[in-house]
Amino acid sequence: MQSKTALPKDTRSIRAQAISPRATATQAEAIRQHSTKRGFRWRGDWTIALVLLFLGFLTFIPLIMLLELSLKSQQQMADAMWLPAWPLYFKNYAKAWIVMQPYMVNSLNFSLGAVAVSILCSTLSAYVLARYDFPGREFFYMAILALLMIPGVLTLITAFVVTVRLNLNNTYWGVWLPLAAGAQAFQIIVLRTFFASLPSELFEAGRLDGAGELTMLLRIALPLAKPILSTLIVLQILNVWNEFIWPIMVLSDPGRYPAILGILRLGQLVTQRDPGAMYAGYVISGLPLLLMFAFTSRSFIRGLTSGAIKM
């Protein structure tokens, strides 16, 4: 029976349209396309707004609790753990900051280094895997996909032994390189899809102008890839920030530990008398990420909503 909503038969062409760069509109344009021409209308949006508000509130409850606990002294916690209490006990932050401060720089260092190495390698690889039909291409791609399925712990000790043999223990490279290696698979998959979606006309035009392969990558493909790259960068920074198993193995000097291990040290120094300081430490460990996000959110979101992330 023919349904009332007759779908066009050839959805493939629609999908092709959908992923072409012309349709890779920025978030703003896309939303504008879908909102009515008369500006915003409240009616009909009411229910949606309420439901989303409820969901958003639920999502934020743990964060609000975290903030609340971080501003309480031991006595305030004993009286009523979860209700807000006055006066706000900012001393927790002072205490936590003193402990966390040296570790924060390390986290930053590890994140930036790992990201730099990783993005460099994955961009180059994804580009050639997407655009050129060279012998062994499928093989290389499958090999990379297979990596995703190897459980991390399986290679932990053996990778550590390799790191020691290369004399990379307790060095920055010993942290950057393995973390970069771990991020390759996901980044290459996403970037390859993206580069493959770029229309070949762009590159043909460049070739006519006499550009070499590298130039085409740098001058044509990369600028278009900025949003997706910033998304991948942000995601990887988040991952590296959370990583604590590898640093504790590779780094013998505790002064080089990242912030996440600083939290552990907070737990050690703080006895049960200062649980608030521990929560303050959690908040502090997340602040650089918040800052980074504030600056990159537009690109980050644009990258995610460019429609390039799919399989």
Added chain:
Amino acid sequence: MSAHSYPIKPPTFAQTMKRVRKYWFCYVMLLGTFSLLLTFSYYPALSAIYHSFTIWDGFRPAQWVGLQNYQEAFASEIIFRKGAVNMMLLTVWQVVRSSTFPLFAAALLYRMRSEKLAYFYRLVFVLPIVVPGVVAILVWRQLYEPNFGLFNEILQFFDLKPSAWLNSPKTAIPSLMFMGFPWVDGVGLLIYLAGLLAIPTEIIEAAKMDGASSLRRFFRIELPLIIPQVRLIVILGVIGALQNFGWQLLVTNGGPNNSTTVPAWEMYQAAMGEGRFGIASAVGVVLFLIILVLTLINQSYIRSNVEYQAD
């Protein structure tokens, strides 16, 4: 389909070498990635596979024992029985929640007519991304604390019996599954939203004019057209959930009484806690095979099922 009735000859060696020479730079650009991967991923993985047939404490020379580790792993009541049940439960749950709740929120956002509200809500759901995963888990752990956590305080307020949540074998897994409520993950939300926004407006308008309800439009148009996004998130989710042991590491230690253990956690324990890398590698290899098989099934299932529908 073109009328090819005679077989296509495979390329000769000379032809292949010609193409290799033509695309020489591809191999150079792949060099970065593959030197990283060979050193820190492939070699360690192969070494670990080798060690799965040995008894090895990570330090002294390994001792070949053939299939003994695999026998022990499968004979154990915990690793691949209790642990596998938990792993499947958590994985299925991961798939369900990563493909429904963010999708639901994305669909709602998509329907919102007011541009400003849509921006605001998008920000609301995206902001929690910056909280490091570790911190979020630790905060939830505090919420669940049986003696002074928020949930039990609420129960006691209503004169209900407090629960042990994560601390009792019966309630541990459900409590774990509930963590992260309402499960609207910012990254997933944006990816789905991108897919939805990429649908050309003409189709939606046509459906609206035909009188299709909101729900109908969702299931018959929007959902089929964002299958690529769903597929990526489901596949990555499955791969991640099968190897994940972060909850066990940070919260439950696999307990109480092995009620929350998964093979990946048993692998980590065997390696780090007991220093038995042989059996840890064996468990890891089996886990890898499970992930491989499930991913292949996943890929073909989603593709065949949905493409049929879309046509």
Added chain:
Amino acid sequence: MPLANMSRRDLLRSMGAAASLSLLAACAPASTPSGAEGGAAPSTAKTTILHWAQNAEPSDPNQELAEGAKPRAAYQAIADQYMEEHPDIAIEWYRFPTGGNLDEWLLARMTAQDAPDIYWANTENLWPHINKNWAMVFDDYMDLPNPYVSGNDAWKNQFEEVAIISQTGPDGKLYGVNMDGAGVLTVYNKDAFAQAGITEEPKTWTEFTGALQKLLDAGFIPFGADFSPDTCCFPHWFEAHIYNQLLWDDIYKYDDDGNKVITARELATHSQLGDFPEWESYLQMAHMLKELVPYFPIGYEGTVDYRQLFRQGKVAMYMEGNWAISDYTSSPPPFEIGWLAFPVITPDIWPKAQSKVVRIQGAWGSMQYHVPGYLPQTASDKVGQVMDWLMFSSKPENVTAICAETSMVPLTKGATARPELAPFSQPYDRAVPYQSWATLSSSAMNAEYTNWQAYLPSEMSDSEFLGMTQKAWDAEVEKILESNPDWKI
């Protein structure tokens, strides 16, 4: 030269240059394994000794968290004094953020051979690894006289017997030095006891359970305990006290070499012979533990922060070590605290028990120091210097000063404990023979925790419980024999 005009040759050349540069950078180690931080090499080459002092570590400017805590300075003063006398040595503190994960750290450090020159480890966690040469043998130095203590003819004579025994490995050699120790008592809230109508400190098991019931009726959580491997340390402290009382003199049948201490190896031997654990007594212990379950906090099968609950006045008592005295002195809770000895089991409950007071008192202090086993090979000159520093640290007045801050019980003869440790000097009949609470390995302990998590909340029958426990125990023995094949009989 703009990229577009670069010839293929130039491109290759530049990429090759970049690649080799990064390879060079990658191969350069960032610092020497002994962690000599601090820039330019001075003209008089200083040897740095990196010392992980654990709890004895002096405060660095980044410390000073807890309310009312005073900065720790004792060990720094000692180090300064030593450095004055030995200008060619620099003592640096290895500030390790402990918290679980010690096993993988230890493995990583020994593999990479970049551990601190002196590291801390609870000896019962070290025995399974002694055969991997992770700890250096101390015997040669222990037989030398300590030049810093007048009248001393051999370093080892400076320490209490318990300290020497704790460092004795399965092969009879000494693997570290142990300068202070710990005791365990039950700390209790005196106000809560008064409120519950408990007038006298409970001494026997019956009095103890009676007191628990009174506390429960008065609305407290009578006893703070949990069965998570993350929390220190109720289950095996409890076991140590009870098991010793239940077996009493029979405990020494496991002591093959007659040194009054039961080592992991002896346990492994007797497990293979089949007479350890003594299952009847083990079952009795399980029953007694189950008696206490109604008095535990909710969720005791997992992790419960009962120390915080105690400070909040909700939990009335819990088992604690003497190191907590530092906290309780500098930041007292809003009620008065007291210390109870572990209840005595009378013969009417268990015939073999003899109403004896058993105490955990021994060598689990902050100053349990070991030296990596590879150090004699990689830096043989340093070994003598490290030992000299340790000898200096072990001067009685130094140990007194450090223990005054850490609230540990000195195990060095001539050193005195701080006055607040008086409850720990109460007389007792026997100190738990070191390692006798069935600690084959930390993995065995974890397996036991899992068994308790299964047994205590359930209605499991005795035979089911024993079956489960015996099976788990056999598996753990298998594992330890895998790691120490020479322990097989």
